Amino acid sequence: MKLILLKIMLNPEKRKSDTAAHFRALVFFCLCATFFNACAPKVSFQIERPPVQQVENINYIEIGNFEIVSGQIKLPSAVESGSNSSLWTSKNLLKPTISKFTAKKSVPILIADLVRAALVHELSLQSPYQLINTTGEETGFSGVLPDPGKVAVLHGKVKYVEQIFESEENLPYFTNIKNKGATLEQSLLASAVSMGAEASGAGFLIATPYVEQIAALEVEFSLLRKSDGENVIPPQNFRTFFVRKWGGAPETSHLAIQIKNAVLKNYQQNETLSESFLSRIDRAGLSFTNPTEYFARGFNLRQNAHVPQTSLDLKITLGRQVARKYVKQISPYHETAELLVEDGNSVAVTLIRGNAYQEAIAFIQGMNERTAADEYNLGLAYEAGGEISQARKHYKLALKQDGNNEVIKAAVNRTQI
Amino acid sequence: MNNYIFNQTLFILFFVAFMLTSCAKATLTVLSPAEINTKDIKNVAVGGFEIGQILLKYKTERNGIWKTHPVLLNEEQQKSISRSVRARVINLLTATPYFKVVFTDEFEKLENDAALQQLVSVRGYKTQNVDAVISGKLWLEIERTDGVDLSKEGLEYFRPRSRSSYGLNLTVDQVVWWPYKSTHGTLGLEIKMTRLLPTEVVATTFETRTYSQKIGGRTVESFQQIAASFSSILASSKPSKTDTIETSEDVLPSFEQIIADLALSIASGFVRRVAVTEKTVSYSIADGNFENAKILIEAGAFDLAIEQLQLATADNPDPDDLYNLGLCFEAVGDYGLALTTYREAWQSDPENLLFAQGLGRIERLRREHPQLQRQLESR
Numbered sequence: 001m002k003l004i005l006l007k008i009m010l011n012p013e014k015r016k017s018d019t020a021a022h023f024r025a026l027v028f029f030c031l032c033a034t035f036f037n038a039c040a041p042k043v044s045f046q047i048e049r050p051p052v053q054q055v056e057n058i059n060y061i062e063i064g065n066f067e068i069v070s071g072q073i074k075l076p077s078a079v080e081s082g083s084n085s086s087l088w089t090s091k092n093l094l095k096p097t098i099s100k101f102t103a104k105k106s107v108p109i110l111i112a113d114l115v116r117a118a119l120v121h122e123l124s125l126q127s128p129y130q131l132i133n134t135t136g137e138e139t140g141f142s143g144v145l146p147d148p149g150k151v152a153v154l155h156g157k158v159k160y161v162e163q164i165f166e167s168e169e170n171l172p173y174f175t176n177i178k179n180k181g182a183t184l185e186q187s188l189l190a191s192a193v194s195m196g197a198e199a200s201g202a203g204f205l206i207a208t209p210y211v212e213q214i215a216a217l218e219v220e221f222s223l224l225r226k227s228d229g230e231n232v233i234p235p236q237n238f239r240t241f242f243v244r245k246w247g248g249a250p251e252t253s254h255l256a257i258q259i260k261n262a263v264l265k266n267y268q269q270n271e272t273l274s275e276s277f278l279s280r281i282d283r284a285g286l287s288f289t290n291p292t293e294y295f296a297r298g299f300n301l302r303q304n305a306h307v308p309q310t311s312l313d314l315k316i317t318l319g320r321q322v323a324r325k326y327v328k329q330i331s332p333y334h335e336t337a338e339l340l341v342e343d344g345n346s347v348a349v350t351l352i353r354g355n356a357y358q359e360a361i362a363f364i365q366g367m368n369e370r371t372a373a374d375e376y377n378l379g380l381a382y383e384a385g386g387e388i389s390q391a392r393k394h395y396k397l398a399l400k401q402d403g404n405n406e407v408i409k410a411a412v413n414r415t416q417i
Numbered sequence: 418m419n420n421y422i423f424n425q426t427l428f429i430l431f432f433v434a435f436m437l438t439s440c441a442k443a444t445l446t447v448l449s450p451a452e453i454n455t456k457d458i459k460n461v462a463v464g465g466f467e468i469g470q471i472l473l474k475y476k477t478e479r480n481g482i483w484k485t486h487p488v489l490l491n492e493e494q495q496k497s498i499s500r501s502v503r504a505r506v507i508n509l510l511t512a513t514p515y516f517k518v519v520f521t522d523e524f525e526k527l528e529n530d531a532a533l534q535q536l537v538s539v540r541g542y543k544t545q546n547v548d549a550v551i552s553g554k555l556w557l558e559i560e561r562t563d564g565v566d567l568s569k570e571g572l573e574y575f576r577p578r579s580r581s582s583y584g585l586n587l588t589v590d591q592v593v594w595w596p597y598k599s600t601h602g603t604l605g606l607e608i609k610m611t612r613l614l615p616t617e618v619v620a621t622t623f624e625t626r627t628y629s630q631k632i633g634g635r636t637v638e639s640f641q642q643i644a645a646s647f648s649s650i651l652a653s654s655k656p657s658k659t660d661t662i663e664t665s666e667d668v669l670p671s672f673e674q675i676i677a678d679l680a681l682s683i684a685s686g687f688v689r690r691v692a693v694t695e696k697t698v699s700y701s702i703a704d705g706n707f708e709n710a711k712i713l714i715e716a717g718a719f720d721l722a723i724e725q726l727q728l729a730t731a732d733n734p735d736p737d738d739l740y741n742l743g744l745c746f747e748a749v750g751d752y753g754l755a756l757t758t759y760r761e762a763w764q765s766d767p768e769n770l771l772f773a774q775g776l777g778r779i780e781r782l783r784r785e786h787p788q789l790q791r792q793l794e795s796r
Contacts, residue, residue: 046781048784110469110470110556113469114469114556114605117554117605117623118623120607120621120623121607121622121623124618124620124621124622125453125620130617130618131618131621133534133618134609134618134621135531166476166483166485167481167483168480168481168482169481173569173592175590176590177587177588177589178571178589179586179587179588204592207480208481208567209478209481209483209564247566292685292695293689295681296682296686296688297682297686298626298627298679298683298686300678300682301628301679301682302628302629302630303627303628303629304629304631306599306631306634307562307601307629307631308562309601309603310558310559310601310603310627311558312472312556312557312603313558313601316556316603316605316625334784334785346768347767347768350770353770353774354772354775354776355773355774355780355781356773356776356780357777357780358780359760359763359780363767385784
């Protein structure tokens, strides 16, 4: 679709009938595409996942001390395992070059405060814990404090490196004159020559402005029982990275190329999706189907991806990423998953497809005989409801009946604790 | 060329029309439970909004040389920004029917969260009839940039063929500088609701909104232009006050305007979390015996539909009618009755996916809003 559109956009001078035909085809194509997308029977599972770590006998969380510490932030694991030889030799490196992240203690306390705020937000909305104190002040609500044996104090040690380069690089611009009367081969050749010349650095060198933001955040969280100061779960360490450039040549960077690739691949994959074409239409549609929601989600605010974000934005994004990762460790969370339903008892399958897992469990439990598929579906309903050990039990029972089924094997592996 | 523009509009209208009508589902406005349980909280007072950071700056860029000029704000100016954000939150809270805002400056005068905790702990407040206090902390950064984009453009020269010459049709590449002005604003706002008796932190939210706009600069690619025209066509179809200078595409808003917009959005997000809200959903309506029900449900007259459907299903419990009855209960927020009715419908026709989906929706609500669980169990 994009291709046809582009083609039409680029050649508006084409004959009218031709354009009209294109549009007719396009409209037809769009109709079909929307039809298939919108009405396909999709089974999406809204499932509850248990916390990754076992937190026992804790009902309350108190926010302790979030402090800035200095030290080295380990590079993304993909870089460490790779060879370091080509790390410094790339010609696309801009100076000064960043090849490691050394956090200093002099970083403003702001980042630690933002990590705390993001963490408290997640804990307050997503976790079963009652928060006693959210700002880490010593005072607290005296007089109403619960049993200290059930209170955990959450501390954080924050390492943060942020480099924002606002600068210029000399980029070659090879200008040329094309004769429109030339044949297609000739004009293609001309553009190839021009591109080749630019790549090799020929042409006018002109100072081209750019902004590049590079940041790394590492936080070590520790959860201590208030009564005895013991670790409730082992200290958890999370890091996240960011790199993005606005303007200038897209291939050059201040960050060593291997690190940059690892960061883009492992930490920034979901970003580009948010600004996609369809999501913009969805947003615009929301403005009259649900104006309250439209305002509440900030869709009325203009967003232009070509404007570099502020440093506050950067800090909040990274802080949130780390906070989300940690909260999953200590609290159950919901997620959408694509799981396969086996072709068992049709009533049970209907219930699972309708996301009615509790009903499905009750129904399958009440059946006299259960096939491997039914047993698997029972496990699925348990898994979707967040009861992983029960799910595993039934997946295993299913595997006993049908030892060769790959779907069941995958399910057993998935639910290993 | 005219025809081409006509076609483009036609195509957009087609697409939009289809987007709106695809799938034979009815669009209903139903009640959605509060994400945060604010039961028993009726009167709220709003405390001060602490300042985490306020940073306003101007940037300029010429020939790749960047300069930053921060706007120096004294304490009073910073406080005034914080108060304007607070005013937006109060504004929206007073507009919801679920809370009564108690106007007192007793809590606002407190310096920070610690002071508030102290006051609440010792119950040193004088204002009576306050169930909870809302306080906040804000982080703000806005920058405005005045700069120049650089790109290579092909300029086309055309001279028609004449008797004396062969004509000319050349494309000449040229490096073009495109001046632009842009702005980017970020507001992070932490809002906390503390219940006074028994003292507890009911909820804390930390929301961020950003605003970015650019005027001038290199023109966007054609594909993005289509996207923009989509949004503008859709946006212009609703009556709005957006034709004022402040919100025009061609004017960068002032710092105050950006702060106000960002704060308003966050505040409505917060109100959505603490109050029962209406949301628009598209659910399927079953084709029951009682056809009027469908019309009533589509029109949003749920109470009347419940009355009629209860009468109809008393004599003849048709599963489709029962499902529609459940749908009405769900829409008015009576999830306990919705669950029982959906279950009844499903028991008569256990392989009907629609009925299972009704059950699934209630289960999901129950999973994601633990306070509903208690409401359901008490039935």
